[in-house]
Amino acid sequence: MLFHETRFPTAISKASQGGPERRTDVVTLGSGFEERNARWADSRRSYNAGYGVRSIDDLHAVIAFFEERRGRLTGFRWRDHADWKSCPPSQTPSATDQRIGTGDGATATFQLTKAYGTSFAPWTRTINKPVTGTVLVAVGGLIQSPTANYALDPSTGKLTFLAGHIPSSAAAVTAGYEFDVPVRFDTDKLDISLQGFAHGAIPHIPILEVRL
16 A cells, blocks of 8 residues: 655644544344444544634645545555544653554564553554654663664654563563554645635535545
8 A cells, every 4th residue: 555654744633623433233133222333443533624724825735745645545644633642632642642553572563553442451552653752661660762663663653672672471561652543635636726725615624534
């Protein structure tokens, strides 16, 4: 799948509208009771970037970004300003924010993840697009060096411990980070009216999360 490791303009995405979506089949029985079945194991996010377009220059930036991605053809990074850290958005990530695995003395590669919920039915989200330079890792509470202890692939969210530094058995592997959402344009056409824009019209610019 084509993907460019570049982020949609954050000043525009900050005022966008959207969030996670799930697919649930609900069947109401003759008795009034319901049967519910989740069609998706994981949620999928969608956004409308049009709400963030405030000027003609913003429109120009979106057009340039759209053309370089060739419309729906190529994926890119998106900053979800409501959910872009391993911790709440107002806090600073720490190396113990998220438990991403437990050492067994042999496994060297771990995937960055983020847990939602704690008590009833927590959901674990795979983090494929961490932001370079923001990832912090700890093993058993001890901070690890990104050059001496492990290597991170920012395009997949996988971190691999180097020889001699593989987490020992039962050691908690934790991480903190900033991350982006992998997305694409959900249209091959930008329908823009400068006359409408001058009167406060909001262009529709659909953005859809892609599964990697």
